[in-house]
Amino acid sequence: MLKVQEIRELIKLVDQSNLDEFVYEFDDCKIKMKKHKTETVAVSVPQISTQAVDLAPQATAVEAAAVKQEVEEVKEAPAPEVKESSTTENLHKITSPMVGTFYEASSPDAEPYVKVGSKVSTDSIVCIVEAMKLFNEIEAEVKGEIVEILVKNGQLVEYGQPLFLVKPE
Template identity: 40%
Template sequence: MDYKEIIKLMKEMNDSDLTKLKIEENNVVIEMEKQNNDVSVTKEKPSLEKTDVETKEVNLDDDDIEIVTAPIVGTFYSAPSPDKEDYVKVGSKVEKGDVLCIVEAMKIMNEIESEVSGEVVEILCANDDSVEYGQELFKIKTS
């Protein structure tokens, strides 16, 4: 079972009434469980000051902007670890294949790579934000 099939299963499970799923294939076991919509689960976090997301005003045509979206539901991390520098900042030059961030899902760290070369003009998430599938993460000026 490949990555895309697992993501498809996650989406289908999210849209269904299933709460638990276990699949065994070729010595690989995949188990998924979601909380009942009637139950509220909260994770307490220490109180943090609100930090603004860094932006840079640029006069652009929409044709010059590539939007990078979250391929999965998870937690957005701007750096490989808390003590490391962010992968990119507003104004950073990126090449196709450069890592922009990490989205953690089910304890798996998924590196999100740039599909284009260009300049990061807007970062739309803050570190440790929860992100949804398809949510916009970055705007990259391509020309």
């Protein structure tokens, strides 16, 4: 049976793809997702309709309710805002190379890798993105100074989502 985090990942992948409908079946588990895109000029978040049908026999009502709640939270999550202005044009964006959870430090009681004003080099570790229980260290890729941290500790991040703004040296 799929875990809630795996279902979240599936929802994100389907949402980012050109697929309009996705069906996953394995043993006694079936998940069906459909996207309904609206034709508007303004930026909008596609609506995702998901159904979990015939959950595995060992699944309890509590687990089914938790999955439903998680799916509703993902559907209701606002689209991430990217700050764009003329002052950010000359700044380098450090982006997430994958979908996962952003962590600013190696452990909850450790100091963050970087803060606003920190100097970084091309191989400086700036954060960790955890994806499917693997902790991936993200490097700065540029020499400069951290100007802004665009995400919060523990926040889910998307592929290509800007994490930091760096003023290159």
